[in-house]
Amino acid sequence: MNDMTTTTQNTKTSTVLDASGVTMRFGGLTAVRSVDLTVSAGEIVGLIGPNGAGKTTFFNCLTGLYIPTEGKVTYKGTVLPPKPHLVTQAGIARTFQNIRLFSNMTVLENVLVGRHTRTKEGLWSALLRGPGFKKAEAASHQRAMELLEFIGLQHKADHLARNLPYGEQRKLEIARALASEPGLLLLDEPTAGMNPQETRVTEELIFAIRDQGIAVLVIEHDMRFIFNLCDRVACLVQGEKLVEGTPETVQGDERVVAAYLGTPFEGAPGGEEVAEVEAAEAQSTTSTTSTEGETQ
Numbered sequence: 111m112n113d114m115t116t117t118t119q120n121t122k123t124s125t126v127l128d129a130s131g132v133t134m135r136f137g138g139l140t141a142v143r144s145v146d147l148t149v150s151a152g153e154i155v156g157l158i159g160p161n162g163a164g165k166t167t168f169f170n171c172l173t174g175l176y177i178p179t180e181g182k183v184t185y186k187g188t189v190l191p192p193k194p195h196l197v198t199q200a201g202i203a204r205t206f207q208n209i210r211l212f213s214n215m216t217v218l219e220n221v222l223v224g225r226h227t228r229t230k231e232g233l234w235s236a237l238l239r240g241p242g243f244k245k246a247e248a249a250s251h252q253r254a255m256e257l258l259e260f261i262g263l264q265h266k267a268d269h270l271a272r273n274l275p276y277g278e279q280r281k282l283e284i285a286r287a288l289a290s291e292p293g294l295l296l297l298d299e300p301t302a303g304m305n306p307q308e309t310r311v312t313e314e315l316i317f318a319i320r321d322q323g324i325a326v327l328v329i330e331h332d333m334r335f336i337f338n339l340c341d342r343v344a345c346l347v348q349g350e351k352l353v354e355g356t357p358e359t360v361q362g363d364e365r366v367v368a369a370y371l372g373t374p375f376e377g378a379p380g381g382e383e384v385a386e387v388e389a390a391e392a393q394s395t396t397s398t399t400s401t402e403g404e405t406q
């Protein structure tokens with residue numbers, strides 16, 4: 111499988127996503143600092159890093175949810191518009207770290223919602239059931255059922271989303287994202303809360319999505335999952351890209367290991383600041399203790 115990917119890339123290296131120098135600041139906090147990342151056609155790229163490293167914030171910068179403080183993001187050579195629905199329309203779809211489904215709508219309806227950026231009939235036409243709506247509706251329905259079959263939930267089309275077990279809700283989110291017919295799919299912790307069996311199924315599903323010509327960028331904590339799945343992996347630590355390379359390279363990098371184990375290493379981004387904050391905290395604890403006796 112990897113050989114095939116390499117061949118495809120060598121003959122046709124088309125960049126789907128190109129993020130360069132992306133920085134996102136919230137007041138005094140720099141959540142993402144000058145991150146460069148590309149995703150090519152046919153690729154599955156992984157984004158790892160400890161909690162709070164800036165992974166979700168980076169996704170938000172790619173999808174128009176946040177406008178990066180600095181930097182540029184292009185999709186297939188075009189700068190992305192800074193609005194989530196326009197980004198979806200351009201061809202990037204995503205799932206969320208915290209599942210966002212319409213819990214009181216059926217499984218099928220949730221997928222249909224994902225289609226509305228792709229149907230020519232606007233929302234008004236859909237609501238007013240104007241001419242042309244019926245035909246579009248039938249096509250949308252058919253495509254939504256195909257997608258449910260693809261993720262293995264066709265038998266639950268009429269169930270309310272909230273009645274699905276957690277793992278199936280995650281899959282339904284993927285189906286809804288696919289309904290916008292994306293060229294790039296961003297997955298934020300797709301296997302969070304899944305058992306090993308469900309994780310395996312998700313892995314196969316992502317390979318199948320890639321095989322349909324959709325590039326994938328995936329955030330995940332499960333290292334076995336990431337290293338097995340991805341052609342390339344980037345590791346963010348404290349908002350900066352620390353390492354990027356093949357799973358083998360990243361897996362063996364002592365800085366990545368240290369970042370996960372919390373051991374400081376030479377040249378760690380923000381290491382000095384962390385030390386400063388820790389020193390200041392230690393100082394304030396000491397002074398509190400000395401002035402207020404036994405408070406902690």
Ligand SMILES: Nc1ncnc2c1ncn2[C@@H]1O[C@H](COP(=O)(O)OP(=O)(O)O)[C@@H](O)[C@H]1O
Nearest residue numbers: 136139141159160161162163164165166167168
């Ligand atoms: N909207 C926001 N306003 C202020 N701070 C934020 C916001 N979103 C994220 N952050 C901060 O940015 C940092 C990175 O968060 P996040 O991107 O969620 O990390 P990750 O997904 O890698 O766990 C954290 O310190 C978080 O508290």
Ligand SMILES: [Mg+2]
Nearest residue numbers: 165166167207
């Ligand atoms: Mg996150």
